[in-house]
Amino acid sequence: MTTDTLDNASTADSHHDSFGDNHDHKMTGIKRWLYTTNHKDIGTLYLWFAFIMFLTGGALAMVIRAELFQPGLQLVEPDFFNQLTTVHGLVMVFGAIMPAFTGFANWMLPMMLGAPDMALPRMNNWSFWILPFAFAILLGSFFMESGAPNFGWTFYAPLSTTYSNGSTAFFVFAVHIMGISSIMGAINIVVTIMNMRAPGMTYMKMPLFVWTFFITAYLLIAVMPVLAGVVTMLLTDTYFGTSFFDAAGGGDPVMFQHIFWFFGHPEVYIMILPAFGIVSTTIPAFSRKRLFGYSSMVYATSSIALLSFIVWAHHMFTTGMPLFGELFFMYCTMLIAVPTGVKVFNWVATMWRGSLTFETPMLFSIAFVILFTIGGFSGLMLAMTPVDFQYHDTYFVVAHFHYVLVTGSLFSIYAGAYFWLPKWTGHMYNDTLSKWHFWCSLISVNLLFFPMHFLGLAGMPRRIPDYALQFADFNKWVSIGGFAFGLSQLIFLAVVIKCIRGGEKAPAKPWDGAIGLEWTVASPAPYHTFSTPPSQQDIDNADQHGH
Amino acid sequence: MGKHKLTWLVLVSLFANSAWAETQLNLTKGVTAVSRDVYDLHMLVLYICTTIGVLVFGAMFWSIAFHRKSKGAKPADFHESTKVEVLWTAIPIVILIAMAVPATQTLIAMEDNENSDVTIQITGSQWKWHYKYFDQDIEYYSVLSTPRKQYQNQQETNVVKGKNYLLEVDKPLVIPVNKKVRFLITSDDVIHSWWVPAFAVKQDANPGFINEAWTRVEEPGVYRGQCAELCGKDHGFMPIVVEVKSAEDYDTWLNEQQQRIAAAASAEQASLSASMSKEELMQLGETTYTAHCSACHQPTGLGLPPAFPALKGSPVATTGSIKDHLDIVFNGKAGTGMQAYGKQLSLKEIAAVVTYERNAWGNDTGDLVQSADVKAVSGEE
Amino acid sequence: MSINKHKANINISTNTTSSTNINNNNKTVKKLLLVVVAMFGFGFALVPLYDVFCDITGLNGKTNDTAVAYTASSVDKTRTVKVQFITRNAKGIPWEFEPVINEINVHPGEMKLVSFYAKNNASHDIVGQAVPSVSPGLAANYFHKIECFCFTQQPLSAGKDIEMSLQFYVDLELPTDINTLTLSYTLYDITEKSS
Structure with missing residues (x-):
């Protein structure tokens, strides 16, 4: 995404790269990208990979919505439909959202910390380059005799073991590789934040963005191994005769769900905490005001992360838990509303009596706050165990997590991408096109996901390829919204390509309200930044915490 | 945009039961005491969320409308306030407790499985x-x-x-x-x-x-x-x-x-001594096959391999013995999706469906299977 | 080779404390890897932990899977608990499998013997395994099996039948709000696994 910048020394004013001649070895063409250990290159790779996966997963969703456009089976068979929903979920979670955030981490963390690179550059290269193989296996299984995984992205046993279509091995192998990649990425983030901070940058001087990635990385390190464990058990159950989840051999299929969601719930926060970090950067910038309640934001993020370990069974209220279990998990889940509420209030308070402007990153951020909160409200409704018996496994749940993941995580990614594109490419993005992207996305995404609430309440189960006639009207609208949303994302592709190729030259700091060390270096960011650490003055100026 | 969605939320709660009766928008009230409690709880949370939403988004839109740079707004300098932060931590906790109490009561009622009729x-x-x-x-x-x-x-x-x-x-x-x-x-x-x-x-x-x-x-x-x-x-x-x-x-x-x-039992008994013609068997077989088998093995007999094997040209339905074929249909096959139909279908239906499978789609074995053959496989005296 | 060179460049370019940095990095990486390994192990540890948790709470209605001794001190004649028996064959096992009686009234502390009838209708030998489950789950801890056919595998030759016995008592401590207890057996074909 970035262009080579050998002339950084001449444009960067706040630091001086005394090793300009180091760039001589830099390779060109494909080799540059294969062998790169530069955090900016790797960040670029992650971001492009995530976007390609996003389009792939989106294409699968388009087929799903086309099938659901009207009642009856028109395009696909039910089994293939299940493969579509499964792979759509896996690609979006592990291929699009998570790598996109890792891309942000790679690009921004060293620059925000005043560090020359990530702490472990070679591992960084590995953690990216194994990802394409994982997804080649996963997507390749569509073309195998068995077909792709068809047991849902939650792969509940025994549907994924005894009764699977034979794709379990590919699936497990792919998930293992994704897991290893995520763990390596997370270790790198933690080590970078702990050891690579510029002298004088204390933990409480770090931007909130860095804090959220720090906490997210810890969550990843804690739960990705559990995922690896559970898919290993799945593998041995399917092929090597163990009975972890098979009642016939003394196992228990419900145990699968406990272990899976022990991973799965923190995973949900892995996909939203970085989003909090991004909008906590953009909202203050365009409000021209410091972030309200920096410390409480840090504590709120930490407590959300901690709480995420004791709420997993709220995904399982209908599995037949004893009453006290249902009560415990209901109360804990409701409790999460408190720190999440604090965050939303803080963002609103940051905007309050600011001096607002509405550039595209700000538009996406505002949409994020509102729509994520709607996802939070439906989350609170789902937390109420008695009512969850009605909502569970319906389109209400589908609406809920798409509000959180699409208008939440994805919108924050767009906010961040527009915010830092000038830094990455050295050019301003095309403002008109970006506004089109925003408004088309905003309208279509709500047409896509809002009626799903009604469908769920009216009783439409999720993961069905065909439905009763009373659901037909809303499904038609949802599909139209889906196609429109899918097309709208191509505008973003156009914006990015235009932005890389040229456009108005971006100054070092294109947003007058922005703070952060990344704005002290030139745009585009030189290939190597902060070879000499930033000054204490710069660090203090970048401090979100205030004085 | 957000405003628009809010209006929707409010509309939903207002017209859930009257104007929108045709296309159901809201949760059903249901026909049991528990389902009505659940509905009330749902509405309670929906109203609370809507109210909070109106307040929070209201403040936000106020800010968007009046604190914009284009209107000459100058940024204020505050960036924390312990008082406010404690307040907006404490108030949600109180609201949550107010929601948890009725939820707990309903849940206890739902879980009381005793004294059933x-x-x-x-x-x-x-x-x-x-x-x-x-x-x-x-x-x-x-x-x-x-x-x-x-x-x-x-x-x-x-x-x-x-x-x-x-x-x-x-x-x-x-x-x-x-x-x-x-x-x-x-x-x-x-x-x-x-x-x-x-x-x-x-x-x-x-x-x-x-x-x-x-x-x-x-x-x-x-x-x-x-x-x-x-x-x-x-x-x-x-x-x-x-x-x-x-x-x-x-x-x-x-x-x-x-x-x-009782009638079915005597019909089973009667079918043992009866012998059906090929036409009768094929006709009944096709109906039975369509109802019970075609979801997996497909109307064409081609199945959906590898999970659901084809019957057309399959050894089981052609060269294999009738007894083994009957055994699979009657008793199912462990470790696969094939279930035992012995308890689900009558002897006559099983005889017919096996005859059908052995003669349809070019599996022209010419085999005829009668109820008595099925009885022999069933293992019951 | 050039990668190493690049890496070296970065290390040189960090600052004078680069060697301490690398030491710190290695230490942190080692610690984090330890966490990773520990959490992978924890995933597997969740299996026995889950069983312990189930034992304590009666989650999922798991009953004791080995025989226990009769330890009730008395019989509580003032209370009567209804115990119901249901059976179900998992897919693919062609056995008849039925409780001989559907339900029985017992006093807590009182020992009872009931039996289940099984017959292999297939033309080949089959090893069956009955998996018990009690509802309500909380009652599982108070339902003690002294002898049960579900403790062992049940081989049955083609066409043979058998009456299998279950000896049990209900604990005196059974919570007073539980008056009905259902014991279900699901029968599985484990011929392949047992051979």
Whole structure:
């Protein structure tokens, strides 16, 4: 995404790269990208990979919505439909959202910390380059005799073991590789934040963005191994005769769900905490005001992360838990509303009596706050165990997590991408096109996901390829919204390509309200930044915490 | 944009039961005390969320409208306030407690399975439900009755769909009104979930384990639901229909069932000595095949390999012995999706379907199978 | 080779404390890897932990899977508990499998013997395994099996039948709000696994 910048020394004013001649070895063409250990290159790779996966997963969703456009089976068979929903979920979670955030981490963390690179550059290269193989296996299984995984992205046993279509091995192998990649990425983030901070940058001087990635990385390190464990058990159950989840051999299929969601719930926060970090950067910038309640934001993020370990069974209220279990998990889940509420209030308070402007990153951020909160409200409704018996496994749940993941995580990614594109490419993005992207996305995404609430309440189960006639009207609208949303994302592709190729030259700091060390270096960011650490003055100026 | 969505939320809560009666927008109130409690709880949380939303987004839009740079707004300098932060931590906690109290009460009521009048064992099975009345001899499978041609629209798109498209079954579950009915729910294969929205009952069917749920329905009628847990290919095609009858009608129904069982037993006996012609067998075989086999093995007999093997040209249905073929149909095949049909179909139907499979799609073996052959495989004297 | 060179460049270019940095990095990486390994192990440890948790709470209605001795001190004649028996065949096992009696009234502390009938209708030998489950789950801890056919595998030759016994008692401590207890057996074909 970035262009080579050998002339950084001449444009960067706040630091001086005394090793300009180091760039001589830099390779060109494909080799540059294969062998790169530069955090900016790797960040670029992650971001492009995530976007390609996003389009792939989106294409699968388009087929799903086309099938659901009207009642009856028109395009696909039910089994293939299940493969579509499964792979759509896996690609979006592990291929699009998570790598996109890792891309942000790679690009921004060293620059925000005043560090020359990530702490472990070679591992960084590995953690990216194994990802394409994982997804080649996963997507390749569509073309195998068995077909792709068809047991849902939650792969509940025994549907994924005894009764699977034979794709379990590919699936497990792919998930293992994704897991290893995520763990390596997370270790790198933690080590970078702990050891690579510029002298004088204390933990409480770090931007909130860095804090959220720090906490997210810890969550990843804690739960990705559990995922690896559970898919290993799945593998041995399917092929090597163990009975972890098979009642016939003394196992228990419900145990699968406990272990899976022990991973799965923190995973949900892995996909939203970085989003909090991004909008906590953009909202203050365009409000021209410091972030309200920096410390409480840090504590709120930490407590959300901690709480995420004791709420997993709220995904399982209908599995037949004893009453006290249902009560415990209901109360804990409701409790999460408190720190999440604090965050939303803080963002609103940051905007309050600011001096607002509405550039595209700000538009996406505002949409994020509102729509994520709607996802939070439906989350609170789902937390109420008695009512969850009605909502569970319906389109209400589908609406809920798409509000959180699409208008939440994805919108924050767009906010961040527009915010830092000038830094990455050295050019301003095309403002008109970006506004089109925003408004088309905003309208279509709500047409896509809002009626799903009604469908769920009216009783439409999720993961069905065909439905009763009373659901037909809303499904038609949802599909139209889906196609429109899918097309709208191509505008973003156009914006990015235009932005890389040229456009108005971006100054070092294109947003007058922005703070952060990344704005002290030139745009585009030189290939190597902060070879000499930033000054204490710069660090203090970048401090979100205030004085 | 956000405003617009809010308006929607408010509209939903206002017109949920009146103006929007045709297309259902809101949760059903249902027909049991529990389902009404659940509905009230749902509305309570919805109102609370809407109110909070109006306040928070209101403040935000106020800011967007009046604190914009283009209107000359100068940024204020505050960036924390312990007082405010404590306040907006404490108030949500109070609200949450107010929500947790009724939720706990409803939940305790839902989990009280004691003192039931009727007990029914419900078993999920790919992709149908099995109902067994405890202490009665009555048990049967309940299978989707929407004709395939109504939903297989890949070729024909103009087939008219029935009123209860995909929500109709051959034999509904029948329960008495105003009686506490307890469900013992389990599964034969993968996890299913038995859900009837009007009762606010949704309980997973876990293989090897039983789960309990109960209901006391206050109005006779027909209530429909669906399997709520992804259970494989035809997850979307295993609906639940419950017929709630008055005490007298329920007793009549029970009597009818007993008589039907007796009649079926004597018909089985009679079929043993009867010999059916090839035409009769093929005709009955095709009907039976379409209803019970074609979901997996497909109407073409080509199956959906590898999970569901083809029957056309398969050794089992051609060169293999009739006895082995009957054994698989009668007893099922362990470790696969093939279930035992011995208890689900009559001897006559099994004889017919095996004859059909051995003679359709060019499997022209010429074999004829009679009820007595099936009886021989069944192992019963 | 050039990668190493690049890496070296970065290390040189960090600052004078680069060697301490690398040491710190290695230490942190080692610690984090330890966490990763520990959490992978924890995933597997969740299996026995789950069983312990189930034992304590009766989650999922798991009953004791080995025989226990009769330890009740008396019989509580003032209370009667209804115990119901249901059976179900998992897919693919062609056995008849039925409780001989559907339900029985017992006093807590009182020992009872009931039996289940099984017959192998297939033309080949089959090893069956009955998996018990009690509802309500909380009652599982108070339902003690002194002898049960479910403790062992049940081989049955083609066409043979058997009456299998279950000896049990209900604990005196059974919570007073539980008056009905259902014991379900699901029968599985484990011929392949047992051979």
